[in-house]
Amino acid sequence: MKKPGEVFADASVYDPGIEAIVPRYDELHDTILNAPPHDRDEPVSVLELGAGTGELTTKLLTRFPESEVLAVDHSDRMLEQAERKLATFGDRVALESGAFPDDYPRADGEYDLVVSSLAVHHLDEAGKRDLFDDIYDSLAPGGWFINGDVIRFDAPHLETLSGDMIENWVRSKGWEESEFMDEWEASDDYDDPSTLTDQLVWLRESGFEAVTSIWQYYNFAVYGGGKSE
Structure with a gap:
């Protein structure tokens, strides 16, 4: 049975698949990486929630070469992919199995940066508000939280417009539309x-x-x- 975030039964196709679902996926990641106030050469303690296959984790560790990242995900399938992808970074990265906000973050005020990508939207309103409280408590003074995610429009016509845009994007990437959208829509339950x-x-x-x-x-x-200094 799939868990939230497991858009594909085979986690090995997640990376090319998500790029076909999420328009400007690399641009979304670049924005997350560019937004923190930290200099590239300073040591940064990072918590990543919903790390998936470790794609953003890889970019974080490369962008901030003195950083250390705790990457958390509740999918063993995803973490297996991430472990292979991140092996080259050695002890600069730790992978943990867990859910948020139940397991992570912990209120210890130790992280300079908390990031997430395409994961928080699986929580309902109460879950998001609890998570934001916990993230705030987990940040060191001056720390930042950056989230790249799916949002909802109040206007129905804009929701329709966004759905049409995604279907057009999928076609532009050369995927079989009906089969692909069936996989994508199966994840909408979460x-x-x-x-x-x-x-x-x-x-x-x-x-x-x-x-x-x-x-x-x-x-x-x-x-x-x-978070204030």
Whole structure:
């Protein structure tokens, strides 16, 4: 049985598959990597929630060569892929099996940066608000949370527009549309995206400062905020 985030039964096809589902996937990742205030050469303690196959993890460890990353995911299939992909980084990365907000983050104030990509939208409103509270508590003073994720529009016609855009994107990548969209829609049972506006409000209510949306393309957005010094 699939878990949230396991869009494909075979995790080995997740990387090419997600690029066919998520328009401007690399651009979304680049925004997450560019948004933190940290210099590239400073040691950064990072917690990644919903690390999947370790694609963003790889980019984080490369972008911040003095960083250490704790990468968390609840899918053993994904973590097996991530372990192979991240082996070259040695003890700079640790992989943990766990869910959020139940298992991670822990309120220890030790992380300079918490990131997530295409994972938080699996939580309902209460889950997101609990997660934002926990992330805030897990950050060191001056730390930041950056999330790249699916969002929901209040306007039905914009939801339709976004769905059409994704189907066109899938076709442009040369995938068989009907088979691919069946796989994609099968994962919708676990999806509960919230509006961007609501999530920015919830971040402020959790205590974050400088809360902002950084990037958006239709129903995909990168947003976050920081903890005061």
